[in-house]
Amino acid sequence: MNSVDLNTLEAWQAARLLARRELLAADLARACLDRIVQRDGEIHAFAHLDPDHAMAQAHALDRGAIRGPLHGLPLGVKDLFDTVDFPTTYGSPIYEGHRPDSDAAAVALCREAGALVIGKTVTTEFAFFHPGPTCNPRDVRHTPGGSSSGSAAAVADHMLPLALGTQTSGSVIRPAAYCGVVGYKASSGRVPRAGVKSISEALDTLGGFGRSVRDVALLGAVLTGDRRLEEGLDDPKAPRIGMCRTAEWPHADADTQQAWAEASAVLIRHAPATQDVALPEDMPDLVALQKEIMAFQMYRALSYERLCSLDQFSLQLQAQMDDGAKISSASHAHHLWQARTARRRINLVFEQFDVLVAPSAAGEAPIGTDATGDPVFCRGWTLLGLPCVHLPFARGRHGLPIGVQLIGRWGDDHRLLAFAQWVHDRLMSKGR
């Protein structure tokens, strides 16, 4: 195999070769580092990089026993996760040079499974909206999305096969959509958040990026501890698909609407039980509720930084603090009740459907890198705590990626990933 191509291997392909020692971790890491050197001056996916340390990890993995399903795979880690061997700055100047004394639990789980942390990827400031320097590798004039900007861009640009992200509003699914990679956000509560900078307990969720469903399933196996996902994905029967435009449909532009219609046409052919579905009428306005809960909780979760370093917050973050300060605790308790009730009601939908298909984003990645786009199509699902997978399969008017997201029942991450594979295969097949 030509070493020039190694960085383009999908994670599951590389993992198989690495497990058989037909590929050395050092060769794969070298190929990824070469790609990073070649491209990152333009893309700016990395916040912290240490090639010597990456190669040292790779050599150690090549010398040792096979550790687990991620053995030898270079992993990008969003700079919101603590790492002992890289600085961790949470996208904020307040934490410049910060060196945690431990790895985030999710990072440790990936290392235990054999992953090699190649670097820390750019996050927006505290995973909110103020962007880092990252550009969209599909067209550098466009935003990669946020807040997991660097992770999505690095995977899309073949700098890495896998990367970790987090989602509080739409920070996995949106950048996956804008960069044209597969994004996976786990069910709330399934992946330990220990050592990940907390901005909203009710909403922060972990996930990651790959270039195929199998890749994110491999990562999901380690993050959730679900060993069934290590073996590859079941091939399910045609799922009962609910095509869910959501109440935010008017935000979808012509590209998103067209891709949606295309997906709908293909899926109904292969899964005859496919039908349009709306969320229950007694659901509250999930987008508004998500914003209220996030504002209240961010104000409080970032109390130390707000008290000691408010002048180092971006104007956007300062405005968010002002919004959060205005919400009373009694209102917040009511909002949390509404969220609990909505999380219960959504289960009824999953009695009728195995998986929902919804827009991931309003359209292609917007032009400009001074903003990260609108998470309006993600806020509701994040609030509901449901597992989500973004599948890229189309192009918009500027040739940038467009796709759809799949949403599963809470806790059923392994089934969602199997359905995502099934849907992906149908959407990508030539004679669809």
Add this chain to the structure above:
Amino acid sequence: MNSVDLNTLEAWQAARLLARRELLAADLARACLDRIVQRDGEIHAFAHLDPDHAMAQAHALDRGAIRGPLHGLPLGVKDLFDTVDFPTTYGSPIYEGHRPDSDAAAVALCREAGALVIGKTVTTEFAFFHPGPTCNPRDVRHTPGGSSSGSAAAVADHMLPLALGTQTSGSVIRPAAYCGVVGYKASSGRVPRAGVKSISEALDTLGGFGRSVRDVALLGAVLTGDRRLEEGLDDPKAPRIGMCRTAEWPHADADTQQAWAEASAVLIRHAPATQDVALPEDMPDLVALQKEIMAFQMYRALSYERLCSLDQFSLQLQAQMDDGAKISSASHAHHLWQARTARRRINLVFEQFDVLVAPSAAGEAPIGTDATGDPVFCRGWTLLGLPCVHLPFARGRHGLPIGVQLIGRWGDDHRLLAFAQWVHDRLMSKGR
């Protein structure tokens, strides 16, 4: 006022004097430090203490404007919470000398409200069962309970008016019971856990200790952001009280059973709607479920430490890791579903009752300081995420404290605290 007595003031009394500048923060801090010097060689409530730094904070508070409801109150912080100005060792030798770069959000909120962090209090190892050196100030041959051992002991021994704690099984309510102070565990999700060492996301909850219901309500005002609690507590009408022995009643010894009968007799006189209540029959075994969820989640939340420093874990913690490793992710997902269902079902009970009264512990603090007692009466309520208050009001056969815990509807912390005040007044009144 004689300075010898200042350390015995309840928090709300001191807060009122401090807000009027009739009491200086420096005088109160000095009185507390004197008490600590006099007593802590025997009690070992503190993991880290810095008298000069405490006095510097006190003088700054006396010079500045009144900050908030905790202005000038010395606060003990369980050594599971990150603090920038004290070492934070989580009760483990792995973190000896560890210096966080930020305060836990809850600590920052308390400082914003004017609290003075006087020191870090002893926690068991990672808030699990391996004890620290703390003794029970009521009788040093007995355990103070855990895991918030130092916080409960320091408040009981008048070293401090207020202290922070956490509860994953029974780590606030049990030490409050054993040491004879008021303990308050907030509703799950109401207090930000950012910067508190995470051992189980589904279960970790924050709370604190004081010597009166009003004291913990003051702390609760700051922790939950509920300003209604700053003003003092409403005087509610006689609540509908559910006397709930729980399925664990056979674990209660004669002392607990007698105190229970006494409480029941008093309360039924003052609140005629009082009646016995059992949890719904379709509830799962909450204690078993809590243990399973905790074992799985601890194994994963402590992944970094488990991988790098397993030899520095106590044997108890190592055994817990072994237990956690045996649980499959599929079982865990099922357990989380059961917990969600149980959290929904318990709401039905609160349609009939305003507050539940249950045992806090099996009996008095057990003799010996090599174990911290059994949290069997707390595990279920923690799993359900409900707010709890421990009220001490009786003595057992060794003269050690006994009490009951009150449990409220999820999210209704302010109402629970008002009911707790009402119940406490009835239990303590002479002519009850």
